[in-house]
Amino acid sequence: MELDELKSQLKHKLATDHTGRSEEDIAILLTKKTNSVIAKLKRSLRIEIISCILITLVFAFIGLTSKTFAFRIYFSVFTIVSIAFLIPMFYLFKRTATLGGTAFPIKSNLQTIVTIIEEFIKRYFQFTMALLPVCFLFALLLGYHDKEPNQHIDSLAKSLFSSLWQVILFIAVYCILLSVGIYYFTKWYLKKLYGKYVSQLKECIRELTEE
Amino acid sequence: MASEKEFVSLLNQHQKIIYKVCNLYMDSHADREDLFQEITLQAWKAYENFRGDAKFSTWLYRVALNTAITYFRKEKRKPAIFSTDTVPDQTEETYDPIEEQVKAMYTAIGNLSKIDKAIVMLYLEDYSYIEIGEMMGITANNVAVKMNRIKIKLKEDTQQQSANF
Numbered sequence: 001m002e003l004d005e006l007k008s009q010l011k012h013k014l015a016t017d018h019t020g021r022s023e024e025d026i027a028i029l030l031t032k033k034t035n036s037v038i039a040k041l042k043r044s045l046r047i048e049i050i051s052c053i054l055i056t057l058v059f060a061f062i063g064l065t066s067k068t069f070a071f072r073i074y075f076s077v078f079t080i081v082s083i084a085f086l087i088p089m090f091y092l093f094k095r096t097a098t099l100g101g102t103a104f105p106i107k108s109n110l111q112t113i114v115t116i117i118e119e120f121i122k123r124y125f126q127f128t129m130a131l132l133p134v135c136f137l138f139a140l141l142l143g144y145h146d147k148e149p150n151q152h153i154d155s156l157a158k159s160l161f162s163s164l165w166q167v168i169l170f171i172a173v174y175c176i177l178l179s180v181g182i183y184y185f186t187k188w189y190l191k192k193l194y195g196k197y198v199s200q201l202k203e204c205i206r207e208l209t210e211e
Numbered sequence: 212m213a214s215e216k217e218f219v220s221l222l223n224q225h226q227k228i229i230y231k232v233c234n235l236y237m238d239s240h241a242d243r244e245d246l247f248q249e250i251t252l253q254a255w256k257a258y259e260n261f262r263g264d265a266k267f268s269t270w271l272y273r274v275a276l277n278t279a280i281t282y283f284r285k286e287k288r289k290p291a292i293f294s295t296d297t298v299p300d301q302t303e304e305t306y307d308p309i310e311e312q313v314k315a316m317y318t319a320i321g322n323l324s325k326i327d328k329a330i331v332m333l334y335l336e337d338y339s340y341i342e343i344g345e346m347m348g349i350t351a352n353n354v355a356v357k358m359n360r361i362k363i364k365l366k367e368d369t370q371q372q373s374a375n376f
Contacts, residue, residue, distance in 0.1 A: 002362065003334075003362050003365050003366075004362075006309075006312060007335055009309065009313040010313060010316060010320070010335055011336070013317055014231045014234050015227050015231055021226060022223070023219045023220060026222050026223055027219050029247075029248050029251045030252065030255050032248055032252065033252075034252045034253065034256075035245070035249060036249060036253065036278070036281065036282070037283050103257050103273045103274045103277065104273075105346060105347060105348030106280060106329065106346065106348050107347060107348025108348050109277045109281070113281060197283055203324075204280060204325055207326045208326055208348065208349055211356060
């Protein structure tokens with residue numbers, strides 16, 4: 001049996017199985033919260049922007065008022081890094097905001113969603129990885145400028161290491177392992193959050209594109 | 212600011228469109244309810260930009276299909292297995308061959324991809340290939356090619372179902 005021969009019956013079958021809603025029911029639905037991935041991304045971006053602004057203000061305050069040189073450098077640099085992070089976040093937030101307000105053709109809607117999510121993943125990953133060398137550098141700088149050595153750490157270091165090269169080697173191995181760990185963890189985390197969804201959307205785009 | 216009352220009234224008149232999309236894309240009652248809510252909210256958000264260039268029904272189909280295709284079902288629920296029980300069956304004593312064929316075709320449509328389901332839905336609603344192409348963002352020729360493939364696929368699937376029966 002062909003699809004065309006059953007057209008009217010199929011239309012009827014699809015249109016049934018619902019109780020129907022009144023205008024009051026629909027008006028109530030309008031007060032509910034959307035659960036789309038884009039809406040979740042928008043909420044996440046909003047939280048990150050607000051957190052970033054607060055952190056920037058705190059860092060800028062400490063950077064400007066601290067009497068310790070290392071602290072001033074550390075927090076001033078992180079103020080600049082936070083501001084740099086805010087720019088792509090604002091841009092992405094603006095793009096997600098425009099997405100919900102229009103009824104694009106399906107293909108371009110899918111392409112826009114994929115572009116936004118991939119851009120978000122890329123920026124998030126870049127920012128996380130860019131923070132690593134900054135953190136290592138300033139952790140060493142702060143430790144070097146610390147005028148009051150920690151007794152416990154010093155005695156532990158003396159019992160573990162007998163020469164300077166061992167300390168340097170330990171720090172180098174620690175930095176490398178932590179970097180590799182964070183690299184794979186961030187990749188895994190972002191893939192877990194958005195990977196499957198992006199793959200599904202890309203499959204839909206591929207299907208639409210093929211002739 | 213778009214009038215909420217006007218939107219609610221229009222959506223109430225066209226709610227069958229949303230039900231059709233929900234029935235096509237979701238299997239369980241709970242998933243359909245969630246999708247209905249999501250489509251309603253997305254339509255309300257987009258309504259501000261609805262200029263009336265297209266018919267409200269066409270515009271609603273576009274919003275509903277966009278939402279259904281990009282909808283991410285909650286993990287804890289079982290995956291969609293297209294239900295053939297959305298309409299009460301004929302009693303077992305009265306065997307209706309047409310009804311059986313409709314059920315087989317309905318199941319076959321449920322096995323299609325999200326994109327193919329959207330094309331079939333618009334085709335069943337008698338939209339032209341040009342209109343379907345505009346809604347999907349592809350050419351009318353591409354729609355025609357896809358529709359031919361879908362028809363063959365559906366025919367094979369229903370034949371397979373009959374053979375297994």
